[in-house]
Amino acid sequence: MSEFTTVNHSVPRGDGIAKVTGSAIYASDIGLEHMAWAKVLRSPFAHARIVSIDASAAKRQPGVLDVLTADGLAGLSPYYGHAVKDHPLLAIGKVRFVGEPVAAVIAEDEPSAQEAVKKIVVKYEELTPVLDVDTALSAGAPLVHDKEYAGGAFRGFDDFPEGTGNICQAVHVEWGDVESALASAAHVAEGEFYFPMVYAYAMEPYVAVADYNSKSQLTVYSSAQHPFIVRHDLARVFGLPLANVRVIVPFVGGGYGSKSYTKVEPLAAACSWRTGRPVKFRLSVEEAMLTTRGDDARVRIRTAMDADGHLVARQATIHLNTGAYAENSPMVARKAANRIVGPYRIPNVKVDCLAVYTNTVPASSYRGLGGAQVTFPAESQIDELAEMTGCDPLQFRLENLAHRRESIHPGMRPIDADVPGDICQAADLLGWKEPLAPGHGRSICCSATDAGAHPVTLAMVQVYGDGSVSVMSGSTELGQGSHTVLAQIAAEEVGVPLERVRLVGSDTTVTLFERSTGASRTTTLMGRAVLEACREAIAQCKSMAAELLGVPAEELVEERGGIRCGQTRLTWAGIVERYFEMEGCSILGRAYLRKAGDLTLIPAFWEIGVVGLEMEVDEDTGKISVDSMVTIGDVGLAIHPAMTEGQDLGAATMGLGASLFEELIYDGQQLTNGTMLEYRVPRFSDMARNIQMKLVENRDGVGPYGAKGGGEGAVNPIGPCLANALYRATGVRIRTLPLTPERVWTALQQKRS
Amino acid sequence: MKIVFELNRKPVELDIEPSETLAEVLRDRCRLTGVKVSCEAQVCGSCTVLVNQLPVSACTCLAYEVRGRRVTTIEGLADESGRLHPLQQAFLDHFAFQCGFCTPGMILAAKALLDENADPTDEEMIAHMDGNLCRCTGYLPILKAIRQASMAMRGQQ
Numbered sequence: 001m002s003e004f005t006t007v008n009h010s011v012p013r014g015d016g017i018a019k020v021t022g023s024a025i026y027a028s029d030i031g032l033e034h035m036a037w038a039k040v041l042r043s044p045f046a047h048a049r050i051v052s053i054d055a056s057a058a059k060r061q062p063g064v065l066d067v068l069t070a071d072g073l074a075g076l077s078p079y080y081g082h083a084v085k086d087h088p089l090l091a092i093g094k095v096r097f098v099g100e101p102v103a104a105v106i107a108e109d110e111p112s113a114q115e116a117v118k119k120i121v122v123k124y125e126e127l128t129p130v131l132d133v134d135t136a137l138s139a140g141a142p143l144v145h146d147k148e149y150a151g152g153a154f155r156g157f158d159d160f161p162e163g164t165g166n167i168c169q170a171v172h173v174e175w176g177d178v179e180s181a182l183a184s185a186a187h188v189a190e191g192e193f194y195f196p197m198v199y200a201y202a203m204e205p206y207v208a209v210a211d212y213n214s215k216s217q218l219t220v221y222s223s224a225q226h227p228f229i230v231r232h233d234l235a236r237v238f239g240l241p242l243a244n245v246r247v248i249v250p251f252v253g254g255g256y257g258s259k260s261y262t263k264v265e266p267l268a269a270a271c272s273w274r275t276g277r278p279v280k281f282r283l284s285v286e287e288a289m290l291t292t293r294g295d296d297a298r299v300r301i302r303t304a305m306d307a308d309g310h311l312v313a314r315q316a317t318i319h320l321n322t323g324a325y326a327e328n329s330p331m332v333a334r335k336a337a338n339r340i341v342g343p344y345r346i347p348n349v350k351v352d353c354l355a356v357y358t359n360t361v362p363a364s365s366y367r368g369l370g371g372a373q374v375t376f377p378a379e380s381q382i383d384e385l386a387e388m389t390g391c392d393p394l395q396f397r398l399e400n401l402a403h404r405r406e407s408i409h410p411g412m413r414p415i416d417a418d419v420p421g422d423i424c425q426a427a428d429l430l431g432w433k434e435p436l437a438p439g440h441g442r443s444i445c446c447s448a449t450d451a452g453a454h455p456v457t458l459a460m461v462q463v464y465g466d467g468s469v470s471v472m473s474g475s476t477e478l479g480q481g482s483h484t485v486l487a488q489i490a491a492e493e494v495g496v497p498l499e500r501v502r503l504v505g506s507d508t509t510v511t512l513f514e515r516s517t518g519a520s521r522t523t524t525l526m527g528r529a530v531l532e533a534c535r536e537a538i539a540q541c542k543s544m545a546a547e548l549l550g551v552p553a554e555e556l557v558e559e560r561g562g563i564r565c566g567q568t569r570l571t572w573a574g575i576v577e578r579y580f581e582m583e584g585c586s587i588l589g590r591a592y593l594r595k596a597g598d599l600t601l602i603p604a605f606w607e608i609g610v611v612g613l614e615m616e617v618d619e620d621t622g623k624i625s626v627d628s629m630v631t632i633g634d635v636g637l638a639i640h641p642a643m644t645e646g647q648d649l650g651a652a653t654m655g656l657g658a659s660l661f662e663e664l665i666y667d668g669q670q671l672t673n674g675t676m677l678e679y680r681v682p683r684f685s686d687m688a689r690n691i692q693m694k695l696v697e698n699r700d701g702v703g704p705y706g707a708k709g710g711g712e713g714a715v716n717p718i719g720p721c722l723a724n725a726l727y728r729a730t731g732v733r734i735r736t737l738p739l740t741p742e743r744v745w746t747a748l749q750q751k752r753s
Numbered sequence: 754m755k756i757v758f759e760l761n762r763k764p765v766e767l768d769i770e771p772s773e774t775l776a777e778v779l780r781d782r783c784r785l786t787g788v789k790v791s792c793e794a795q796v797c798g799s800c801t802v803l804v805n806q807l808p809v810s811a812c813t814c815l816a817y818e819v820r821g822r823r824v825t826t827i828e829g830l831a832d833e834s835g836r837l838h839p840l841q842q843a844f845l846d847h848f849a850f851q852c853g854f855c856t857p858g859m860i861l862a863a864k865a866l867l868d869e870n871a872d873p874t875d876e877e878m879i880a881h882m883d884g885n886l887c888r889c890t891g892y893l894p895i896l897k898a899i900r901q902a903s904m905a906m907r908g909q910q
Contacts, residue, residue, distance in 0.1 A: 013848065016845045017837075017845070019850055020837065020844050020845055020850070020853075020860065021828065021830070022786070022788075022827035022857045023828075025786065026854065028790075029780075200888075201888055202852075203797060203799055203855055203886070204789070204854050251852070253853070253854030254852045254888050255852075284793060285791060285793065478851075479850070480851060481851065642848045643848055643851075646851060646890060646894060649893060649894075650851065650888075650889045653890075653892070654888070676791075676796040677792075677794050681886060681888065683883050683886060683892075684882045684885070684892050684895075684896070685879050685880070685883050687879070687891070687892050691893050
């Protein structure tokens with residue numbers, strides 16, 4: 001029996017009926033009166049100087065309102081970016097990747113805009129492109145950016161040093177004495193690994209509907225994950241006060257990090273600013289694939305152990321292919337450098353991570369934020385070391401994993417989870433010691449990622465005199481179920497039925513600031529803010545009740561949903577109504593979380609990813625199929641167990657895609673598989689035959705009731721799980737993802753010959 | 754051009770451009786925004802609607818082709834009293850969606866399967882549903898929901 005009434009129960013989703021009946025409204029469904037449409041012309045070159053743009057024929061086309069080019073941005077601050085303000089609304093002087101927007105047509109309808117785009121004539125002078133990281137870092141390489149940019153508003157938070165040349169960001173992490181430890185180690189595993197360029201494929205492509213009115217008030221409906229950072233970028237671009245910029249995010253058709261930060265909103269807003277009309281700017285999936293991707297990563301890594309089987313050192317050089325603009329790659333670099341350590345005690349660590357500009361589609365957040373890129377080499381190498389000593393890889397991990405309250409990163413929060421216990425549970429569920437059939441392999445891998453991002457989270461709760469409650473939250477409902485979870489917390493705290501709680505948001509004008517919806521933070525941080533806001537409202541009710549009853553507040557006994565004083569019982573709602581002597585009133589509780597108190601230490605929590613799987617490889621074709629998959633969600637307390645398990649399965653499935661077949665492939669300047677016909681994501685038939693999700697609830701997080709976040713951890717271990725299991729099945733070690741049939745088959749042939 | 758067809762049990766007559774897709778007509782002219790468009794290439798299944806009970810990708814079907822036919826979208830799945838179809842209820846019960854963008858197409862594709870084969874095996878379900886992509890759930894909850902709906906529709910619950 002749960003001690004809770006509403007939380008820790010798999011209650012119906014608050015957005016459920018809307019989503020199964022088709023009435024859920026997404027930004028792509030929004031239409032406004034007198035709305036015009038925008039479409040953009042995209043660069044055919046990876047790197048070129050724009051010599052001239054002739055939009056006269058496009059402007060003459062019936063139905064066209066205007067054509068916006070860089071020249072038309074005069075009067076705006078035309079660069080945006082939360083980390084580095086390097087991203088122009090439209091290419092200014094130069095294009096930096098194939099697919100970069102060069103001009104925007106605003107027309108009465110979308111087909112007219114699309115038709116007119118073809119009539120714009122642009123003369124380019126081609127420049128030598130920089131298409132890969134090694135070239136970008138070589139001496140004398142052309143520069144992707146040859147000017148200095150201002151730092152974005154959120155750069156300062158994490159104390160990033162400036163990059164030089166084609167280096168967008170350089171991150172260095174070091175403790176101990178790695179070189180000495182490597183020199184005296186008993187065994188050293190050394191290798192170079194590659195994690196592919198992937199596309200998150202949120203099924204709803206990027207979309208914004210912008211309305212810049214005559215009072216210089218800007219309203220934008222967007223598919224963005226982080227409306228407050230979009231608001232900030234828009235305010236800077238247009239020189240508007242924050243109060244004049246309203247960003248509303250209705251339901252979002254998938255995010256997975258790809259809708260983090262600002263994307264199409266500034267250009268949509270500029271089109272509205274230019275024409276005085278509301279403008280809808282929606283991308284096709286092909287255009288979305290030319291907008292944001294994940295950073296592909298080349299990792300050179302050495303991991304060492306002593307003769308007793310203890311890890312003694314890890315040294316790594318990580319090169320991220322950041323593409324043409326910084327977007328969130330500076331943060332990806334920071335996180336990749338932190339996350340390559342894993343949940344282990346390693347006394348000597350040295351990591352250098354570079355985010356490198358190239359003339360390719362900009363890279364940014366992708367589920368796990370650098371975690372998947374570095375857990376692949378890190379956990380592959382743990383298995384390699386275990387084999388060098390003839391040790392069972394599970395046992396080897398158990399001997400080196402950090403226990404609760406141990407530090408894995410000097411200066412950061414100690415481990416707030418039971419990782420050894422987690423992998424033992426995975427082993428039990430997977431049948432770790434069972435004999436393996438020929439062609440089968442098994443592996444259990446884990447990751448620890450510094451999650452939660454920077455804790456600035458504000459929330460408001462209204463308690464109404466009729467016993468209903470509204471929660472005003474700036475967290476975006478991406479499908480992860482945050483609206484349901486936050487309502488559960490409010491219902492639990494105020495002691496009202498869940499059906500009486502309404503979620504309001506995201507809307508930057510009616511909800512308080514929330515830095516972001518990502519880094520698995522919402523349950524932990526917004527959940528806690530909602531809990532504290534409820535308690536603040538309740539404290540107000542208690543003072544009111546004391547006044548009403550003419551007794552000291554200490555004589556009131558708090559019960560679920562209200563107070564008792566002698567024979568008198570009052571609900572919180574009843575107190576509100578009696579206090580004001582008027583129906584229809586409400587009071588406001590609020591909470592401001594910041595980096596203080598028990599949220600001073602970063603990360604807010606360690607997100608643990610534990611996955612075990614058994615796979616089978618067809619040696620004739622190289623095709624891998626997943627037989628069994630186990631996920632362990634070490635989440636402190638699952639506010640909603642079924643949705644929490646759903647996050648783990650969804651994350652693991654996304655990891656399967658990136659590990660088995662997903663990869664954006666460039667041929668020279670051109671992305672060659674930038675359509676969903678050619679970019680393969682997991683389907684029903686790729687599901688593991690047996691799937692088990694297990695939650696571990698030790699109530700060890702800083703979130704409400706001891707909760708911690710989930711939803712990203714299970715992405716990270718999948719790649720190394722598959723590579724390690726393939727090794728166990730065949731003796732072939734592959735250090736490049738994805739493990740396509742062709743790659744596996746080729747490796748098997750090479751081993752045979 | 755004028756076309757006449759049955760939409761969610763009601764006759765409709767529309768004046769459309771010959772180039773308009775069924776998805777455009779349903780979303781923009783009929784305001785049935787439960788028809789979700791993603792890949793626009795008949796790969797993802799999110800725009801699936803039923804035409805004479807068969808699943809069709811509305812993104813690549815010309816609206817002209819449905820003249821004289823019966824079109825069902827997610828908005829027309831609940832019965833006249835508003836009671837949810839067993840598939841809708843099963844998707845709720847199993848948390849068989851997260852962002853919900855694939856859900857209308859997913860439910861309609863599953864309905865086509867159950868109308869044709871009331872008691873499909875897991876393999877039959879997977880084969881039938883393989884053209885509907887979901888990026889959030891990992892598919893297992895959807896499979897469980899279809900199984901529950903199949904049982905409910907056969908009176909086994």
